[in-house]
Structures are given as C-alpha cells and as structure tokens.
Amino acid sequence: MNQRQRVEFHASCGHLMSAPADRAEQDVRCPHCHQVVRAPSADVPYASPVLAPDPAPAGAAEPTALTALYVTALMAGVLGAALVYLVMFNEFSESELVTITPLWLFPIVFGLYGFVSQRLLRRIAAGRAGTLGQAARMSIDVAGLWAAVVLFPFLVLRWRSSLLVSLAAAVFWAVLLWLFFALLFPTL
Numbered sequence: 550m551n552q553r554q555r556v557e558f559h560a561s562c563g564h565l566m567s568a569p570a571d572r573a574e575q576d577v578r579c580p581h582c583h584q585v586v587r588a589p590s591a592d593v594p595y596a597s598p599v600l601a602p603d604p605a606p607a608g609a610a611e612p613t614a615l616t617a618l619y620v621t622a623l624m625a626g627v628l629g630a631a632l633v634y635l636v637m638f639n640e641f642s643e644s645e646l647v648t649i650t651p652l653w654l655f656p657i658v659f660g661l662y663g664f665v666s667q668r669l670l671r672r673i674a675a676g677r678a679g680t681l682g683q684a685a686r687m688s689i690d691v692a693g694l695w696a697a698v699v700l701f702p703f704l705v706l707r708w709r710s711s712l713l714v715s716l717a718a719a720v721f722w723a724v725l726l727w728l729f730f731a732l733l734f735p736t737l
Contacts, residue, residue: 554569554570555567555568555569555570556568556569556570556572556573556588556589556590558586558588558589560579560581560582560584560586561579561582561584561586561677562579562581562582562584562675564579564580564581564582566579566580566586566588568588572588573588573589573590574587574588574589574590575587575588576588582672582677583687583691584677612667612711615663615667615711615712616663616664616667618663618712619659619660619661619663619664619667619711619715620660621660622656622657622659622660622663623656623657623659623660623661623664624660625653625656626653626654626655626656626657626658626659626660627653627657629652629653629656630653630654630657633646633649633653643734647730647734650726650730651723651726654722654726655719655722655723658718658719658722659715659716659718659719660715662702662714662715662718662719663711663712663714663715665700665703666681666703666711666714666715666718667711669681669684669685669688669703670684670709670711672684672687673709680707681703681706681707681708681709681714682703682704682705682706682707684703685700685703685704686704688700701721702714702717702718702721703718
C-alpha cells in the first residue's frame with residue numbers, strides 16, 4: 550500500500566501540522582488556531598521552530614483558578630437546568646419557571662463567556678490580535694456573521710480580564726432575557 554507523502558511543520562501557534570506533499574508552498578489553515586499558514590516545501594522538515602514557553606509569571610495561578618470557576622459555574626447551570634426541566638418541571642407554574650430561569654441561565658452564560666474570553670485573551674497574548682474586539686472579529690471571520698450576536702460583548706469591551714468580561718456578558722444576557730420575558734410574557 551503506497552501512502553501519500555506528507556509535509557510536517559509547526560504552525561505559528563506552535564502546533565505540529567501535517568499537509569499532503571502536493572500542498573507544499575500553499576496556504577493551509579491550522580486546525581488549532583485557525584490561522585492560515587504556508588506549508589513549506591517537502592524538503593524542509595519542521596520549517597518553523599517552536600519557541601520554548603516563557604517561565605510562568607507570578608500570577609499564573611489566576612487563569613487556572615478562573616478556569617475552575619468557569620467550569621464550576623457551567624456545570625452548576627447545566628445541572629440546575631436539568632433538575633428544573635427533567636426532574637421538577639411539573640412542580641412549577643409558568644411564572645415560577647420564568648422566575649427561576651436566571652438561576653441556571655446566568656451560571657451557564659458566565660462559564661461559557663469565561664472560556665471564550667480566556668481564549669480571546671490568549672490570542673492577544675500571542676500577538677495575533679491587539680484588542681479583544683480584533684480577537685472576536687477573528688472568530689467571527691471563521692464562524693460566520695451570526696457569531697457576532699454571541700460575541701457582541703467582546704466587540705465593545707476593552708478589558709483584558711476574563712472575569713470582568715464574563716460578568717459584563719452575563720449582565721448583557723440578563724437584559725436580553727428580561728426583554729424577552731417582558732415582551733413575550735408580559736403578564737408573568
């Protein structure tokens with residue numbers, strides 16, 4: 550069995566990529582960072598050297614602690630929604646369901662936006678974007694224009710703290726949720 554030759558190289562994000570040899574010296578998209586990089590010619594293995602990571606700064610524990618906070622919030626929100634809608638749904642009236650919706654929705658929003666903001670802030674730290682808005686626009690370019698609705702808070706905020714961005718996004722979605730219930734269910 551004759552296997553096609555492949556060219557291996559490192560993308561600008563540092564991940565090892567592999568492309569068919571016939572794609573040498575052509576643009577390919579990294580599956581990890583979604584940046585377009587040029588595949589080297591087949592006779593140049595490992596074209597882009599990977600730089601050793603910098604030593605961890607003094608505040609390096611903060612992202613891990615924040616990630617744990619986002620995971621906990623996300624899990625609590627999903628478990629809360631499952632409890633309400635799969636176990637206790639018949640015990641609540643419509644107005645009670647509307648009232649308890651923020652109790653499971655906001656932890657989910659907070660956790661998801663925390664993860665997304667950490668990823669966007671890593672793009673800034675890696676030098677692939679200068680602002681949070683630029684990093685969000687990169688995601689919109691990849692995902693499509695519909696993603697602008699979800700990424701809207703990132704387009705207008707200038708903070709470089711995933712915690713502040715997550716809190717602001719939760720407030721943004723709180724206002725949208727309130728408008729939704731006020732317009733569709735004004736009597737509840």
